[in-house]
Amino acid sequence: MPVNRLFFSAGEVSGDIHAARLIKALKERLPQGEVVGLGGRFMALEGMELIDGDVSLFSTVGLTDSLRFYERKKKSYERATAYLNSHPVDGVVLVDNQGFNIPLARFCYEKGIPCVYYMPPHVSIWGRWNAPKLMEWCKHLFVSFPEDAKVYREYGNHVDYYGHPLAEEIRLFLAQSGHPEQKTVMIGLFPGSRYQEIENLLSEMLLAVKNMPQEWRVCLALSHPDYEQMIREQVVNHGLTKRVEFSYDARAVLFQSTVVVASSGTITLEAALFRKPVILGYRISPLSYLIGHLLLKEKLIGMPNILLHQKLFPELLQKDWNHRNILKWIEFFLSLSDEEKKRYDEAYDALWRLLLVEGGHDKLASHILSVFGLWDESSPSM
Missing domain, CATH: 3.40.50.2000 (Glycogen Phosphorylase B;)
Structure with a gap:
């Protein structure tokens, strides 16, 4: 039976903002739902329980530059996996932050925990090798660039593009x-x-x-x-x-x-x-x-x-x-x-x-819940 609990994992400030808007849309459809996980102040404002404080400040770009917060990110990863090992969830929503979330996707896959990836790596630009493994590990991918969908679909059909949230906002x-x-x-x-x-x-x-x-x-x-x-x-x-x-x-x-x-x-x-x-x-x-x-x-x-x-x-x-x-x-x-x-x-x-995709954000929220068995097309909008 569903436990009405979703686990989110977001990192950088932009991911925190996008995830917060998605959480708001999800909670409109699942008002009794609980949201926990890793993120920042914007997600907390939408009612998410942060299990490791505000992690949005520990984002870096570049292989050598990432060493700066390596120990801090390692601690966050350990807290996330420990939580998922000890608490039932209906699903995990990964948001951007690929250096952290790709390993977490693999963990979820190996543990049998359904996960979706919102704003996965832009494989049409670089890192194409991520496409086949993420299509295997995730139940669904929701991309923010239309050309990314074309690459991911070479490895399966469980990927959708509902526009970029910035356009609607x-x-x-x-x-x-x-x-x-x-x-x-x-x-x-x-x-x-x-x-x-x-x-x-x-x-x-x-x-x-x-x-x-x-x-x-x-x-x-x-x-x-x-x-x-x-x-x-x-x-x-x-x-x-x-x-x-x-x-x-x-x-x-x-x-x-x-x-x-x-x-x-x-x-x-x-x-x-x-x-x-x-x-x-x-x-x-x-x-x-x-x-x-x-x-x-x-x-x-x-x-x-x-x-x-x-x-x-x-x-x-x-x-x-x-x-x-x-x-x-x-x-x-x-x-x-x-x-x-x-x-x-x-x-x-x-x-x-x-x-811009008309009503894209609403479609995204409904689709994510349907992947986890928490929503269907006949459900009344809240």
């Missing part, structure tokens, strides 16, 4: 917000949701700010309260306390921005869906960069660029991430010709066509 936000008042240029800064990103990227952002016209507004989006002090310290050290505004509302910052400067990640896709030009960058250890460059199918890292199969937005990697290049590209986007603006508008339209 941003469409609703824009419908409620109208049009921004662009009285002056505003530069939105998004230094990242990982310690390594803030440490490696923020300083060059701030050096760029020091060279911007005084009439421009600059607003920096904070992704987590634990990062605020280290960010404010850098702003103080650069003498920019009166120059840089702060906000925890990332979408409000995107909405008001003229140009976005961001760490490569989900935020770059959000910026493009807001129809805002984005200058994206990343720095990791040289060895991690070399390995990653060799493994990438397309030599692109920005989500909107990958989806469009072209370097529409600049990717400033390693030494190319510097304040001079940031300023150069800001000036480029501020001086687009009408023909160039048309090209970008067409690209934004293409992204919306790719990522």
Whole structure:
């Protein structure tokens, strides 16, 4: 008999946010259901019991960079498996965070615990070897890029694409917000949701700010309260306390921005869906960069660029991430010709066509519950 308990495993801040929205949709359909597992503050706000505190801060990118939180992640993995060994659950929902969740998928498979993977690895871009084993270990996969579904389906049919959740959410936000008042240029800064990103990227952002016209507004989006002090310290050290505004509302910052400067990640896709030009960058250890460059199918890292199969937005990697290049590209986007603006508008339209599926999030939530035997099409909506 069902125990009405689901176990979630999410890692980075973006995964925490996506998982939280999914938990809300699931609990609307299963109001007596219990949700426990690994995640962060957004999942906790939706009623999930965190068995190991907020783990969203311990995410890294790169093979060598991942050693920083190895012991902490090992502890989380041990807590997760111990919980699953001692508590009955109807199913496990894995969200992104592949370095952690792929081993957990195998554990669930070996223990006979049904699991689904929401936002599994982007095998159309790199790591194709993950596709056959995840299709074996998981009862169902729910991808966020349409081309990933094509790769996974080479190994089975239990994979679906219901659009990217950002598209539905941003469409609703824009419908409620109208049009921004662009009285002056505003530069939105998004230094990242990982310690390594803030440490490696923020300083060059701030050096760029020091060279911007005084009439421009600059607003920096904070992704987590634990990062605020280290960010404010850098702003103080650069003498920019009166120059840089702060906000925890990332979408409000995107909405008001003229140009976005961001760490490569989900935020770059959000910026493009807001129809805002984005200058994206990343720095990791040289060895991690070399390995990653060799493994990438397309030599692109920005989500909107990958989806469009072209370097529409600049990717400033390693030494190319510097304040001079940031300023150069800001000036480029501020001086687009009408023909160039048309090209970008067409690209934004293409992204919306790719990522928006009507009612996709509701379909996703119902499908996940049906995989675990907790929902069927005749069930009344809550």
